[in-house]
Amino acid sequence: MANIDLDKMLEKVKSSQWLLADIDWDAPGAEMISDEQRPKLTRFMSDLVWIEHVGARGFAAMAKNAPDDTLRQLYTYFHAEEQRHANAELALMRRWGMLEEGDIPVPNNSIRLSIEWLDRYADDLPYHVLGSVIPALEVALDGALCKFLLDEVSDPVCHDVFARINDDESRHLGVGFTVMEMQGHDKTLLDLVEMITPAVDLRVVLGLVVYWPLLNKMRDNVVAMGLPEEKLFGAMKKFEKIGGRTAAGRRNPFFRVISAHMKTVMDRDQLFYHVPVDLMVRLTDRIPRRLLPAVPSWVKELTAEPYA
Amino acid sequence: MGKAKQQKAENVVPMTQPGPVSVIIVGAGFAGIGMAIKLKQAGITDFVILERDQRVGGTWRDNQYPGAACDIPSNLYSYSFAQNPQWSRAFSGAREILGYIDSMVDDFGLMPFIRFNTNVQGMHFDEQKGRWQLPCEDGTLWEGRSVVMASGPLANCSLPAIDGISGFAGKVIHSARWDHDYDFSGKKVAVIGTGASAVQIVPELVKQARHVTVFQRTPGWVLPRPDYRTPGWQRRLFDRFPAAQTAVREALFYGHESMALGLIWSSPLTRALEAFGRWHLRRQVKDRWMRRQLTPDYRLGCKRVLMSSDYYPALQRPNCKLVTWPIDRVSAQGICTAEGVEHRFDAIVCATGFEVSHQGTPYPVTGVGNRQLADDWSGGAQAYKSVNVAGYPNLFLTFGPNSGPGHNSALVYMESQLDYAVRGIEKILRENLRMLDVKPEVQARYNIGIQKRLAKTNWNSGCKSWYLTPDGFNATMYPGFATQYANQLRELKEKDYRLVPA
Incomplete structure (x- = not known):
């Protein structure tokens, strides 16, 4: 997967575009969702839509900070593609009767804070930080969630949609891991220190305050929906496996930090981490809605409509 | 403008057997019309303007979309030798600019010199005769001792390259x-x-x-555009005291000139x-x-x-x-x-702009020894002071390679080019030259200097733009002040040219 030719990848991305209109949203299969599944699935799909959408904003920030034009274009496409995934998932929700026309699901507080943080700080974040966090989120959350969904839902349209989404995601990950390795390649200790220094920043600390509870919250949510915790952890391990495959990848300090953190997330016995973070989850949930800042206008770009 | 329209009809039918002329001007846009005025003022009246359309105006004839206007103040985006006291706005619209071009055609009596519907298909230099031959789409063949290529860099538009x-x-x-x-x-x-x-x-x-x-x-x-309707008293003042308008023009010129420090x-x-x-x-x-x-x-x-x-x-x-x-x-x-x-x-x-020609030429241009300008420019267009090209004697370009301003009126640059071309043409006629051809080594040296200076400009700082070829070669812009550009064109130095008498 790693060491791909980014110029060829850009061509591949350009030639692999698809539209919501390519999918027959009225095809039979929607009835396969049982009444028992529906409430759980509604919450699950809402989270998924928002994770895609937050990921999209992350790619937008990366496009702004990309070191060269090819990567800038790739991230610009990935930003749009994550939006497309969120749009397609919204369309699925509508197909399953979970949303009225023109509605979008309500994001939970953790998501709201993530959106606010991304909108305020992501553009100024060191490129290396986002370059490692995004693949981690994509593998761990996206990967695990999509796989779980396909195990649970037999609607063929859902499978068609996620075949396309996974196809896109494989390219996102290919680029993500290549970039992580590029960042670790030929770096001396001094280079690595230089790479880390800009990450020592109050904004990053604020980001952690949002990101840690978000992960634990997602873990709780998926477990509540019946996804075995091991599957989520399996996906997180995949990040460590692929990212750490080469020496260059392992040398990337951000990969190290994120891998180590993921291990901590997976290990419920690490009480020094989980007790305060779980407390943060509960605190976050209790923030009254009216105290949360207004959602930025990019959130309103979500649409389940194939045509505009 | 009215007279221009009337006379247009008389000139729609091209002459069938055109005789050789001293100067052929290709294109009746801002550049071609300005050139004709300058030639007339220099006492050269043996010229013809070949125009592919049925109307003068070039870019301003073509760009009449709603809202089209100049983005340099009209008092500067006009010729100093044909000032218009009646501009209705600080930044005039396309229709008014086209009217200004029409009025120059009228005021300087240029209509009889223009051959409309005459689309040049190629240019070939006959070394023996020292004449350019220009075959046209309508079957006519024009011959001239010198040619001014005023066909413009923004003459051809293209749809964006988007699938479907x-x-x-x-x-x-x-x-x-x-x-x-x-x-x-x-x-x-x-x-x-x-x-x-x-x-x-x-x-x-x-x-x-x-x-x-x-x-x-x-x-x-995007910067704000300080546009306003010009007050009546200003028009009357400019009408009565042209020196006042000249003073405003000078002030605008130096104001824009100072912007080079930030823009270039x-x-x-x-x-x-x-x-x-x-x-x-x-x-x-x-x-x-x-x-x-x-x-x-x-x-x-x-x-x-x-x-x-x-x-x-x-x-x-x-x-x-x-x-x-x-x-x-x-x-x-x-x-x-x-x-x-x-x-x-x-x-x-x-609204995707124009096909700016960085490498090719709008039609085949064949110089000394059958050399092709498109071949010579395949690695990026190059000229000497943007006006002459070695191997293509008696040929003068307007808006040639590296003549674009990023901070000032293109017409200020144009005036220098026109005056320079007149000097060259006068020399050819006065000294009865078969060829006035810039020396290749002089041109090469000039371009090394230009590219070295361009490397330090904002245009070459990493973005993609129509100023650059896909390879990043800048064949469009002049890396300096308008004053510098004008100074280099003030004098035609004989030692830079190969002079071959007839």
Whole structure:
């Protein structure tokens, strides 16, 4: 997967575009969702839509900070593609009767804070930080969630949609891991220190305050929906496996930090981490809605409509 | 303008057996008309202007889209030898500029010199005779001792290279070929492109169309345009005391000249102008995400700086939407973007500018020893002081390679080129030369200097623009002040040229 030719990848991305209109949203299969599944699935799909959408904003920030034009274009496409995934998932929700026309699901507080943080700080974040966090989120959350969904839902349209989404995601990950390795390649200790220094920043600390509870919250949510915790952890391990495959990848300090953190997330016995973070989850949930800042206008770009 | 129209009809039929002339001017745009005036003023009347269209005006004839206007003040975007005291606005519209060109044709009696509907198909230099031969589409063959190629760098427009655009079932309109009969009212319209034409079209279109969607790939730096209706007293003053207008023109010239320090080179002034641009954006656009979409991520000056006070407000009108998703293709009904949505439209307006010729030539140009200008320019166009090209004697270019200003009026540069060409043509005629050909080593040395200086400019600072070839070679802009450009053209140095008597 790693060491791909980014110029060829850009061509591949350009030639692999698809539209919501390519999918027959009225095809039979929607009835396969049982009444028992529906409430759980509604919450699950809402989270998924928002994770895609937050990921999209992350790619937008990366496009702004990309070191060269090819990567800038790739991230610009990935930003749009994550939006497309969120749009397609919204369309699925509508197909399953979970949303009225023109509605979008309500994001939970953790998501709201993530959106606010991304909108305020992501553009100024060191490129290396986002370059490692995004693949981690994509593998761990996206990967695990999509796989779980396909195990649970037999609607063929859902499978068609996620075949396309996974196809896109494989390219996102290919680029993500290549970039992580590029960042670790030929770096001396001094280079690595230089790479880390800009990450020592109050904004990053604020980001952690949002990101840690978000992960634990997602873990709780998926477990509540019946996804075995091991599957989520399996996906997180995949990040460590692929990212750490080469020496260059392992040398990337951000990969190290994120891998180590993921291990901590997976290990419920690490009480020094989980007790305060779980407390943060509960605190976050209790923030009254009216105290949360207004959602930025990019959130309103979500649409389940194939045509505009 | 009226007389120009009347006379146009008399000149539609081309002469069948044109005899050799002293000068052939190709193109009756700003450059060609200016050249003709300068030749007449120098006492050279044995010339002809070949124009492919049936009307003078060139770029300003073609670009009559709603909102089309100059973005340099009219008092400077005009010829100093044909000042117009009656400009109705600080930045005049295309129609008025076209009227100005028409009035020059009338005032200087140029109509009899123009051959309309005469599309030049090639140029060949006959070394023995020392004459250029120009075969035209209508079968005529024109011969001249010298040629002024005033066909312009912005003469040809092209649809953007987006898959499927030819299969769009609705109306496709290019900004440079506006269809004035198309009624936009009640229509859903897309605008592709966000350059100099788009920022002028969009504010007008949102007034007419039901909905306008603007597709942006790269945002430009936008500065406010201090446009105003010129007061009556000013027109009367300029009319009565031309010196007053000249003084204003001079002030405008030096004002723009000082902007070179920020626009051409990276300096504290560049930072100040960028801050000004950001202030303009913040003042006009309240939404943070939209401001982010509209904030350029390259240095100011790298691409053409846009001048508009009504573009940002237009984008925020309820019937307008800015889309920054990458365009995948055009379908029969609309534009498909990478966020998975097909945006459907009645019409697509392409404000995607022009095909600027960096390498090729508009028609084959054959010089000494059958050399082809397109071959000589295959690695990027090069000339001597933007006017002459070695191996192509007695040929003068207007808006030739590296003659573009980024901060001042193109017509100021043009005047220097015209005067230089007159000097060359006078020399050919007075000394009865068969060939006046710039020495290749002189041209090479000149271009080494130009490219070295260009490397330090904002244009070559890393963005993509129509100033550069896809390889990043800058064959378009002049890296210096307008004053420097004019100074180098003040004198035609004999030692730089190979002079062959007849």
